Amino acid sequence: MNTSKTAPDPSLVVEMRGIVKRFPGVLANDHVDFELRHGEIHGLLGENGAGKSTLMNVLAGMYRQEAGIILVNGEPKNFSSPRDAINFGIGMVHQHFMLVPSQTVTENVLLGLDDPRFFLRLPDYDLKIAELGERFGLKVDPRAKIWQLSVGEQQRVEILKMLYRGVDVLIMDEPTAVLAPQEIEGLFVTLRAMVAQGKSVIFISHKLQEVSAIADRVTVLRRGVVTAAGVASKGVSRQELARLMVGRDVIFAVDKKPCQPGEIVLDVRDVHADNDKGLPALRGLSLNVRAGEIVGLAGVAGNGQSELSQVISGMRECKQGKVTLGGDTVSNRTTLFGIQHGMAYVPEDRTHVGSAPNLSITDNVIMKKYRKAPISNRGLLDMKVAAKLANELKQAYDIVVPNVSTPVRLLSGGNLQRVILAREISGLPSFMVAVQPTRGLDVGAIEGVHRLLLSQREAGAAVLLVSEELEELLSLSDRVYVIYEGKIMGEVAIGGEVPDENLVETIGQMMTGTPLEQIRKEGVASHD
Amino acid sequence: MTESTSLQKKRAAWRIRIEPHLNEPPPWYPVLVSIGALIIALILGGILILVAGGDPIRSYQHIAKAAFGNVGVLSDTIVKATPILLAALACSVAFRMKLWNIGAEGQFIMGAFGASAIILTPILPAETPRWIFIPVMMMAGMAAGAVWGFIPGYLKAKFNVNEIISTLMLNYVAIAWINFWIFGVWTEGGFQMTAKFPENSWLPRLLDYAETFPVFRGLTTHFGLVIGILAAIVLWLIVYRSRWGYEIRLIGDNPHAAQYAGINIMRNTIWVMMLSGALAGLGGMSEVTGVVHRLQTSPVAAGYGFTGIIVAWLAKLNPLVIILVSILFGGLILAGREIQPSGVPKMIQGIILVCLIASDFLLRYRISIERGEE
Ligand SMILES: Nc1ncnc2c1ncn2[C@@H]1O[C@H](COP(=O)(O)OP(=O)(O)OP(=O)(O)O)[C@@H](O)[C@H]1O
Numbered sequence: 001m002n003t004s005k006t007a008p009d010p011s012l013v014v015e016m017r018g019i020v021k022r023f024p025g026v027l028a029n030d031h032v033d034f035e036l037r038h039g040e041i042h043g044l045l046g047e048n049g050a051g052k053s054t055l056m057n058v059l060a061g062m063y064r065q066e067a068g069i070i071l072v073n074g075e076p077k078n079f080s081s082p083r084d085a086i087n088f089g090i091g092m093v094h095q096h097f098m099l100v101p102s103q104t105v106t107e108n109v110l111l112g113l114d115d116p117r118f119f120l121r122l123p124d125y126d127l128k129i130a131e132l133g134e135r136f137g138l139k140v141d142p143r144a145k146i147w148q149l150s151v152g153e154q155q156r157v158e159i160l161k162m163l164y165r166g167v168d169v170l171i172m173d174e175p176t177a178v179l180a181p182q183e184i185e186g187l188f189v190t191l192r193a194m195v196a197q198g199k200s201v202i203f204i205s206h207k208l209q210e211v212s213a214i215a216d217r218v219t220v221l222r223r224g225v226v227t228a229a230g231v232a233s234k235g236v237s238r239q240e241l242a243r244l245m246v247g248r249d250v251i252f253a254v255d256k257k258p259c260q261p262g263e264i265v266l267d268v269r270d271v272h273a274d275n276d277k278g279l280p281a282l283r284g285l286s287l288n289v290r291a292g293e294i295v296g297l298a299g300v301a302g303n304g305q306s307e308l309s310q311v312i313s314g315m316r317e318c319k320q321g322k323v324t325l326g327g328d329t330v331s332n333r334t335t336l337f338g339i340q341h342g343m344a345y346v347p348e349d350r351t352h353v354g355s356a357p358n359l360s361i362t363d364n365v366i367m368k369k370y371r372k373a374p375i376s377n378r379g380l381l382d383m384k385v386a387a388k389l390a391n392e393l394k395q396a397y398d399i400v401v402p403n404v405s406t407p408v409r410l411l412s413g414g415n416l417q418r419v420i421l422a423r424e425i426s427g428l429p430s431f432m433v434a435v436q437p438t439r440g441l442d443v444g445a446i447e448g449v450h451r452l453l454l455s456q457r458e459a460g461a462a463v464l465l466v467s468e469e470l471e472e473l474l475s476l477s478d479r480v481y482v483i484y485e486g487k488i489m490g491e492v493a494i495g496g497e498v499p500d501e502n503l504v505e506t507i508g509q510m511m512t513g514t515p516l517e518q519i520r521k522e523g524v525a526s527h528d
Numbered sequence: 529m530t531e532s533t534s535l536q537k538k539r540a541a542w543r544i545r546i547e548p549h550l551n552e553p554p555p556w557y558p559v560l561v562s563i564g565a566l567i568i569a570l571i572l573g574g575i576l577i578l579v580a581g582g583d584p585i586r587s588y589q590h591i592a593k594a595a596f597g598n599v600g601v602l603s604d605t606i607v608k609a610t611p612i613l614l615a616a617l618a619c620s621v622a623f624r625m626k627l628w629n630i631g632a633e634g635q636f637i638m639g640a641f642g643a644s645a646i647i648l649t650p651i652l653p654a655e656t657p658r659w660i661f662i663p664v665m666m667m668a669g670m671a672a673g674a675v676w677g678f679i680p681g682y683l684k685a686k687f688n689v690n691e692i693i694s695t696l697m698l699n700y701v702a703i704a705w706i707n708f709w710i711f712g713v714w715t716e717g718g719f720q721m722t723a724k725f726p727e728n729s730w731l732p733r734l735l736d737y738a739e740t741f742p743v744f745r746g747l748t749t750h751f752g753l754v755i756g757i758l759a760a761i762v763l764w765l766i767v768y769r770s771r772w773g774y775e776i777r778l779i780g781d782n783p784h785a786a787q788y789a790g791i792n793i794m795r796n797t798i799w800v801m802m803l804s805g806a807l808a809g810l811g812g813m814s815e816v817t818g819v820v821h822r823l824q825t826s827p828v829a830a831g832y833g834f835t836g837i838i839v840a841w842l843a844k845l846n847p848l849v850i851i852l853v854s855i856l857f858g859g860l861i862l863a864g865r866e867i868q869p870s871g872v873p874k875m876i877q878g879i880i881l882v883c884l885i886a887s888d889f890l891l892r893y894r895i896s897i898e899r900g901e902e
């Protein structure tokens with residue numbers, strides 16, 4: 001088209017016109033236009049696989065577009081590497097960080113720069129970096145080693161790296177997916193400080209309320225096409241955004257039948273376990289899950305949720321206490337024992353635990369079924385049956401890929417999660433532990449996962465749902481336990497109706513370490 | 529400030545940039561790159577020959593003739609390729625699980641020892657018929673190799689002992705071990721070799737059938753080739769079509785996911801190292817009963833286990849591709865022997881190797897040369 005003839009708009013820092021990017025079998029970006037103004041936070045929304053990361057990777061010089069042009073400050077620029085992009089003032093923070101764990105924050109920030117060349121005068125740079133952090137509200141100790149930092153702090157290091165390189169445009173790909181609620185607030189403070197100082201931010205997220213809260217304008221992609229271009233975020237409702245993303249109405253409320261709990265399926269009794277660093281992570285934790293109910297586990301990330309799911313699935317040593325599944329002890333047994341006794345596990349870490357990145361979708365979906373007929377046939381694998389299964393799951397779970405022999409490393413975050421869920425649910429488990437199953441999923445997909453979890457419950461399975469999203473827990477669970485520093489602070493039942501303020505308040509207090517009895521006692525005391 | 533800008537200007541003239549490939553290269557790309565590497569290697573070699581005052585075209589013709597020129601040398605090439613093939617298969621299966629077994633050499637030697645022990649102890653009398661001798665020796669060779677694989681496998685699984693070091697060390701132990709038997713126990717009149725094996729323990733060779741098929745006259749290609757090709761096919765089936773192979777691939781790609789899928793990594797470590805050792809041992813057996821016909825250090829410990837590492841790697845661990853790459857290497861080794869004085873094939877062998885390994889880099893990185901602006 002005649003896009004290049006239009007006069008450049010001086011208020012724009014970046015203008016992408018008619019970007020086309022194709023992958024084998026997928027048109028990830030189909031003539032996408034995108035405009036970023038000076039000093040704005042621009043939300044980029046879209047369902048899984050819509051092409052958001054692809055578009056931003058083009059802007060960050062990671063991919064080269066097949067058609068279309070990019071203008072920076074009104075001038076057409078040629079991007080052929082991330083280094084080019086940074087030279088033009090554009091930097092991206094990816095969802096998985098690229099830091100060297102054994103080095104300090106300062107060393108990581110300086111890594112790959114030409115200056116300093118030979119002699120590292122680290123203390124000087126420590127100071128510089130601390131100042132830079134100060135300016136943008138990024139609190140992190142420049143001398144700390146990366147491995148000592150929380151995920152939130154590591155993200156700050158990634159942002160610092162970009163700021164240190166002097167970028168004017170910062171792209172953040174799903175930055176909040178890895179953060180705890182307080183950390184999200186901190187990130188927002190930083191982003192606002194950045195735009196106040198004239199920088200611009202592109203913010204990718206699936207969480208509509210976040211986008212409404214932080215972004216000035218929003219662009220929505222659907223299947224590689226723009227469905228809303230730079231609309232003011234104040235002017236659109238959550239419902240409208242959701243419709244623009246998925247192309248249909250999304251029902252936020254779930255339709256939940258009354259709970260008919262049966263026998264206790266999973267029983268966790270007085271469990272103690274250490275984390276990877278050898279420090280106590282679970283300290284006498286007990287809970288149970290009955291057949292036909294969803295039990296939520298609420299808590300701020302890092303309070304022992306991951307360790308608990310690992311102890312249950314047999315991947316972590318249980319120091320004391322035990323876990324039983326339908327009467328059989330599963331703790332300190334092999335992972336295989338749990339699998340053979342109907343346990344499904346959706347791990348928190350999709351890429352490092354839940355999947356084998358270089359193997360195909362087919363190979364990934366048979367991970368727990370390859371031992372048995374019809375896939376296994378006297379020690380040989382029937383790859384036709386396996387491929388058929390994979391194709392069925394691809395259909396049923398809406399996994400968007402050209403074919404099932406694609407290595408899963410090429411899948412978008414949401415599609416990978418669907419592969420894992422498809423694998424776990426299709427095993428018809430009697431018990432399922434799902435850790436953050438909707439993390440990184442779009443609203444439509446979340447709705448789908450919620451429906452799947454509820455259908456598990458209706459089919460009589462016991463489900464333990466670990467999540468940091470209180471809203472999700474409250475809408476799906478029949479009971480909620482709250483975990484804090486490896487202990488259960490209390491248990492509350494969730495009625496079918498809208499949860500009242502009090503309940504949310506109570507759970508919030510438990511999440512910060514107040515046991516339920518104490519809250520009740522004080523509540524009673526204050527009423528007296 | 530000014531200093532740094534002028535510095536930048538100086539550096540900005542021409543730049544070579546190396547960046548990881550971000551887009552998935554199409555499937556034909558690796559093949560094309562490998563062929564390209566081969567051609568570049570030949571051109572480079574040609575230039576060197578030219579500089580040294582030779583005629584590159586004639587030299588290449590000579591090498592091609594020496595390695596593949598007629599049925600006779602082709603047969604010799606295949607004889608050289610056979611031990612490499614089995615050693616490379618051994619390496620490939622271990623590498624697939626990211627077990628860095630560089631002890632195929634030692635396992636190969638032990639396989640040769642195991643097979644020899646059947647004859648020399650003697651476990652079977654010298655007049656045993658061939659159809660009993662050969663299977664028993666195959667078993668013995670595989671078993672001895674498997675033991676040599678089991679040791680590092682067990683140490684790795686139970687005590688997390690680095691297999692690179694343990695397998696490397698065991699190579700030297702294996703040489704010392706057979707030297708002890710060759711010099712001390714089975715020595716043939718004090719020479720550094722054992723007595724010649726009885727003919728009914730030899731692997732059948734094509735020349736054995738020269739009476740019925742006169743074309744086979746003088747061809748030393750032996751039954752080891754069949755063993756090697758069958759082993760490659762079976763290994764392919766194991767890796768890509770069996771339950772066990774699935775476990776091996778899963779562990780190799782992501783051990784955490786394998787553990788999550790309920791796979792016993794320790795047990796697989798031991799089994800895969802044993803399989804790897806058994807394949808290398810089979811290679812040793814095939815060499816000693818098909819070519820050398822006696823246990824002797826230098827022709828057995830000739831570095832096939834190390835060549836196997838390179839071949840496995842260049843074949844991207846694919847058992848069927850290993851067959852082809854082994855034959856190429858067999859040819860180069862043979863040509864090296866045939867026209868030794870000039871040393872040219874050795875050099876070309878080295879150049880091809882360097883080019884192929886360097887081309888691997890091309891598969892992962894994009895190299896561009898550009899004119900800096902500003
Ligand atoms: N390197 C690649 N090779 C092949 N296909 C790819 C590659 N990267 C992305 N795709 C495909 O392109 C499409 C767009 O992917 P992209 O990662 O941009 O989606 P996204 O909007 O970021 O989704 P999500 O929210 O799930 O992260 C998907 O169908 C994906 O499978």
Ligand SMILES: [Mg+2]
Pocket residue numbers: 052053054173412413
């Ligand atoms: Mg993405």
